[in-house]
Amino acid sequence: MGALLWSLLLLLQEAKGFSGDDEDPEEVVAALQESISLSLEIPSNEEVKDIIWFSQKNLVTVVPGKEGTPAVIIVMDPRYQGRVGISESSYSLHISNLTWEDSGLYQAKVSLNTSQLSITKSYDLRVYRRLSKPHITVNFRISEEGACNISLMCSVERAGMDVTYTWLSPQDSANMSHEDAIISTSWRPGDRALSYICRASNPVSNSSSHLIPVGSFCADPGSPEKPSMSCLLAKGLILLFLLVILAVVLCVFQARKNYEMSRVRKLKRNRIKLRKKGKLGPSLD
Structure with a gap:
């Protein structure tokens, strides 16, 4: 039953979207893959009933705990799972490992018990990459x-x-x-x-x-x-070309040398065979 009531409350808040105060959003900049905190200023004499953080849809719902118990924090948008936190003292929203998709409008709607009023705070978050050396x-x-x-x-x-x-x-x-x-x-x-x-x-x-x-x-x-860069490049290519030609010539020379040595060894083996046959003498019929 409690879960059903929570679902109805969240659906109602999402249907309201960014309705509320029409104040201009505060511009906030942050670096890609780093962190940002969207702060809230709640009067110390006010008792908070709940806080709803919106982005493109319901992002986080916070219900303060009673008598020292921790606040109940429900992350509704799966894109922020594991990346958002809420300050226990100020209920500020902390987002880590920022992505390009995190850029955009954010709004916090704070419902108060004491004055039966609500406080709305809007932000325009822009994410940029830290620049490398030009x-x-x-x-x-x-x-x-x-x-x-x-x-x-x-x-x-x-x-x-x-x-x-x-x-x-x-x-x-x-x-x-x-x-x-x-x-x-x-x-x-x-x-x-x-x-x-x-x-x-x-x-x-x-x-x-x-x-x-x-x-x-x-x-x-x-x-x-x-010497210009193109001149140095041309000289380098010429030197490389000469080295390639030299390597080819050495390979051909070595192959020919190996062939001649193989041929000489073959002739020597043939001569030795002929000498052995000559020592056997004439055959008897």
Whole structure:
């Protein structure tokens, strides 16, 4: 009978859904696979009858215990089994091992015994991934006038939503920043060599790249030309090709040598057989 009453109560609360106060939800951010607590503020002079936590549907029902007994906590949504807990003192909701699907609206409805009123608190939970170290892609072209035009592109693997990219230069005395994933600049031999750092940020983390010296990507016409990456790659392929040819030649030479040695051994065996036959002398008829 008690189980039936509980089921009817929970179905009634689920039918009400997010009805109640129309307050704007509090924005809360958290990191993927980490934890978050959605706190409640209940007046100390109020006696709590029960708390219903909602998400897309009924999530957790909490009935405070009487005379020092622990509260009854019923997890209704199987997606949260083993991942949610309730604070005994404040009845705040604690969610661990957060997933992308945990993002969304949450609401706590607190029913009070003393004032026969209810308190409603809403949250908008957004889950983000902590950012890894940014990757920098460099493109440059030397113009006919000798200027080196450089483009730096900053990216983060599996960055997700709401990522901001900012370029900083330690040599910039004005401490100016450029907010974009791509920054373009130019450099001439003799100019001050600037360096840049890309900083990627989202609501739960930020990460910076290593220092990128712009002048190092352009060869100075007045100094020995630095080998480009494509040139180094071509040289490596040529060396590999020569090593392969050398290996093939050695294999052929060894095979031919083995063949000659086998042939010589065969001739020696035939000569020994002929000598033995000669020692037997003429046959008698």
